[in-house]
Amino acid sequence: MARVVVNVMPKAEILDPQGQAVLRALGRIGVEGVTDVRQGKRFEIEVDDSVSDAELKRMAETLLTNTVIEDFEVVR
């Protein structure tokens, strides 16, 4: 049994309205010096040791990521 993390982020060339909204809100709470915020998804996945890297990649590509606009990274 192991914990695997899959990080899914908007591709660099894709606008990220959620991240931009956070960036604009920072002034309201008096935080300066933040130059960019990007918002993505984090999946924490509990897997048996029998689950292969190829299966994790298929899961990330098929169920977790919209590969047109997002990139993913599997951290085992």
Added chain:
Amino acid sequence: MARVVVNVMPKAEILDPQGQAVLRALGRIGVEGVTDVRQGKRFEIEVDDSVSDAELKRMAETLLTNTVIEDFEVVR
């Protein structure tokens, strides 16, 4: 200039319908051996070195996390 990551996950006792939906969909793509999926958020933040840990914590608590149902972790 540095990259900071803030991970926001649903608290352990909170139901996570998005993660459960992923778990149920795994059968469809023929992946076995996954026992749990939790979905949260990942923020990638570019900050000047002048931004303190306390400011990052305030930002995470105030803007990024619903602390009633979510926990956060700042990775500097």
